[in-house]
Amino acid sequence: MRIFAIGDLHLSLSTDKPMDIFGAAWQDHVNRLAAAWRETVQAEDWVLIPGDISWAMGLEAAMPDLLFLADLPGKKLLMRGNHDYWWSSRTKVNAVLPEGLYTLQHDSRRIDNVAVCGTRGWSCPGAPGFTAADEAIYARELIRLELSLQAADEDADKLVMLHFPPFNERNQASGFTELIERYGAKTVLYAHLHGAAHKSAFEGERNGVNYIFVAGDYLGFRPALIR
Numbered sequence: 110m111r112i113f114a115i116g117d118l119h120l121s122l123s124t125d126k127p128m129d130i131f132g133a134a135w136q137d138h139v140n141r142l143a144a145a146w147r148e149t150v151q152a153e154d155w156v157l158i159p160g161d162i163s164w165a166m167g168l169e170a171a172m173p174d175l176l177f178l179a180d181l182p183g184k185k186l187l188m189r190g191n192h193d194y195w196w197s198s199r200t201k202v203n204a205v206l207p208e209g210l211y212t213l214q215h216d217s218r219r220i221d222n223v224a225v226c227g228t229r230g231w232s233c234p235g236a237p238g239f240t241a242a243d244e245a246i247y248a249r250e251l252i253r254l255e256l257s258l259q260a261a262d263e264d265a266d267k268l269v270m271l272h273f274p275p276f277n278e279r280n281q282a283s284g285f286t287e288l289i290e291r292y293g294a295k296t297v298l299y300a301h302l303h304g305a306a307h308k309s310a311f312e313g314e315r316n317g318v319n320y321i322f323v324a325g326d327y328l329g330f331r332p333a334l335i336r
Contacts, residue, residue, distance in 0.1 A: 160190020
């Protein structure tokens, strides 16, 4: 059993949302994703998907995208991103999820000896244009991350999955990095950044934590092996 990760799939099988308008990296990305996934992931593996899964505006419209994921090898752990408008509530999502798809929200999922924790996250203080409204969402996401970390089994290795980066553009420490370090997580996955913003994505070790950037277009739509 292995653990992979890939975020920002931006599927739109039931909506007219062509992604190639954002550049060549997105050309035919759904077919490329499916081919790379089948070459990489096996049935016993897990794939962590940190947000921006589907462009659908409602749960019914998202079902073709969810069924597409269910048909790919492995079990999938989904987390809501800032563009997942179809994710109205976890209860409603769980009620219709196809077999092999699971949600992470305010809790922790044990996978072998790994406790996957996480939350969507948000822009961090020091980011350009950071407002009082951003501060309120940021504070709420810190509470959600701590709830998730507290739900993890003490004997498990903590892995944190975020949608937003846990830093601002200057990669400064934040409430997210403080919680990650305080609760002893050793691996953090995040996505959200696209195009030229890839250059600001921090990867590598920092204060004993390994940060891994897993946006789909950055990975060439091939799931990244995490463990």
